Amino acid sequence: MEKTTLVWLQRELRLSHLPALQDAIAQSDKVALVYFHDPQRTLGQANSVWLAHSLLRLQASLRHKGAELLLYSGDFAQQFALALQEIEPQQVFYSVQVGQPFTEMQNLALQMCKKRQVALQPFYSEFWFTPGEVVNKQGNPYVVFTPFYKAVVDKLPALQPLDERVVTRDEDWLKLHWPQLPAERFELPLSLREIQNRPWAQKLLQYWQPGEDAAWQQLQRFITQNLSDYDHDRDFPLLDATSRLSAYLHFGEISAQAIYFELIAYAEENPQLNAQPWLRQLLWREFARLMLWFFPNTETEPFQQKFADMRWQDNAESLSAWQSGQTGIPIIDAGMRELWETGYMHNRVRMLVASLLTKDLNVNWRHGQAWFANTLLDADPANNAMGWQWVAGCGVDAAPYYRLFNPLRQSEKFDAQGDYIRKWVPELRTLSSKAIHAPWLYPQECVLKGINLGKHYPYPVVDLKRSRAQHLLRVDKLKRGGKRA
Ligand SMILES: Cc1cc2nc3c(=O)[nH]c(=O)nc-3n(C[C@H](O)[C@H](O)[C@H](O)COP(=O)(O)OP(=O)(O)OC[C@H]3O[C@@H](n4cnc5c(N)ncnc54)[C@H](O)[C@@H]3O)c2cc1C
Structure with a gap:
């Protein structure tokens, strides 16, 4: 048979x-x-x-x-x-x-x-290792990244390349030929055909080329051109300094393990290269996947139970301003518009927009997670849930909930000349590299440059000093065990 x-x-x-x-x-x-x-x-x-x-x-x-x-x-x-x-x-x-x-x-x-x-x-x-293979001394999953990372690095020498022995023979592929099946089995489903023809979809794809071949080309480009400066440059959103492999990895067009073996081969030929910082990021992905494996409810529920009692304001206007890149805080609007235009947002800016939404605007992280899930090309259940919970302060190994990113200081630090903002918020492009991070603090320069705040570009949706103080008050109550912070 x-x-x-x-x-x-x-x-x-x-x-x-x-x-x-x-x-x-x-x-x-x-x-x-x-x-x-x-x-x-x-x-x-x-x-x-x-x-x-x-x-x-x-x-x-x-x-x-x-x-x-x-x-x-x-x-x-x-x-x-x-x-x-x-x-x-x-x-x-x-x-x-x-x-x-x-x-x-x-x-x-x-x-x-x-x-x-x-x-x-x-x-x-x-997975790099079967779930359960990398556990702590008590046999439990790691819930803090650094010890997890160290344990994985110790185990990496034992990792075997994924076997490729069979698919190299041409005749094997004929086993995958099914002429007797109805024609519809070979056609792209209608809903996917419809979505790919929408103008916004075609716009997104101007920036990307999906597929296995493109994934490998992207990896080669990154390894040979950007990897050596990755650690230094990766936080600057204007630079093309990160691999941009997240969507390829999400769709499995390239295997993370295969990337690892490619990386060590390249590192052996280039001993001066420090591949660790990028390997570390790849392993954040593995960590996120294991978290959902061991704690599947953290896709929708906070990992730290005390946050289940957090009361969110969920102001619809704030959420809408955030989604449409109209918060009046340029670095945030730049990120949200980059996302809308390209289906991608730089990691540093993902952290800033998530912090503003959850901590300054006090909107439930699940709304942000849902928006990202719908608009990111790399939307990934594990990375997205972990990213949002990390920023909101309620996840595994999360940023402390009392720590808010100051979007203005971050903007000055990681987009010092304001060129990332100029790229995505062109109505501010004529502002100086000082004023562009917080135009409302430079009303005279705005008038001089013909920018009418409130008309050409919004005033900030939130007073950052006040929202910071309010957030700290909320979490203080939560910390003291007060219900409904
Ligand atoms: C709020 C928030 C939501 C996020 N949502 C997603 C998401 O839906 N899908 C997604 O792939 N990433 C998500 N990330 C993680 C990260 O922002 C992206 O993986 C990264 O920006 C992709 O760019 P890159 O491929 O150039 O990354 P590189 O810096 O080149 O990193 C290489 C790969 O490592 C993995 N990686 C890097 N950083 C992280 C991280 N912090 N957590 C988990 N894996 C990481 C990704 O697979 C990435 O492609 C989110 C981060 C935050 C803060």
Whole structure:
């Protein structure tokens, strides 16, 4: 009897360094590589745009090899059942993902496979080490990053490269050919086709090129051109100093582990290079994934329970000003407009906008998380939840809740000449590098430059001194155990 394996892709949209696929090819006569698109179970809109292009690229790479990606669109449970019926696999392989909607779909798949007596095999290749391998002396997960990082670094020499032995043979790809299936299995789902044709979606993609090949090119460019200065330059939002690999990593177009092996090979050839600072950032991603693995409710609930009692103001006007880049605080507006225009925001500015929203404007971090989830191309359940909780002060290893970023000092420090602001807030471009960080403090210069505050550019939505004092009062109450701070 022919052995058939269904390889279910979620966020591993690549053909290399993918043990689920490699093992399926090695063990089976037929392999169905399947993506299930459930329009009710997507991440955000920007994320869906990248997804659409990523699937098209993957489909094109497979066709080039005489193989196919199969696409099932609609309610996940129904489509999964349909795929089992059409493909008749004896086993289903998939790479484990954390966060929603993945966890829910994984549970549904488990129930359905059990019922139909189809073997379901998870792979942990999207983690550096299988969850549970890196734990503290008590056998518990690390909830502080630095000891976690040290423990992982100690274990790295034992890490084995992901096996690539099978996919190199041309004839293997013919196992992934399914001429008997209906034509719709080979077409991009309607909702993804629609979203990728929207003008805003096309605008976002002017800045990016999804896909496995582009991911590797981006990595090479970063390693050879920017890595040596990463530690020094990475906090300056105007510089193209970081890897910009986050969306590629989220979609699994490149494997973080494969990046690690590429990095050590390059570092061996270039011994003067210090790759540690960037490796550390890559491992923040791993830390975030493990946090959701061990504490899945932290996607929506504060890791530190005492914050469950925090009372938020949730002022709709403040939220709207923040979302549309109209807070009147230039560095914040620059970041929010960069996000809207490109689907990306620099990490330093992500921290500043999140701090302003949660601490100065006292808006629940979940609103910020939801906006990012919908507008970031790299929107990722684990990184996003951890990032927001870190800034709000309620997460694992979080910034202390009494520490607020001062957006003006940060702006002066990391955008000293104001050119990042000039790029994204062009109505302020004629202001001096002093006034541009806080135009309301320089009314005469604004008048001289023809900038009418309140008309051409808003006054700040909040008095930063007062909001800081109010925030500190709130957290002080919370600290003293007062309910409803
Ligand atoms: C409030 C907030 C929300 C965030 N939401 C997301 C999100 O939805 N998706 C996302 O990928 N990142 C998120 N981040 C983390 C970080 O801002 C981005 O990963 C980074 O800016 C991406 O740019 P890069 O690829 O050039 O990063 P680089 O500096 O080149 O870092 C390399 C990779 O390491 C990982 N990484 C870097 N910093 C972090 C971090 N702080 N936490 C976790 N992983 C990290 C990313 O995968 C990144 O691509 C968030 C941060 C904050 C403060």
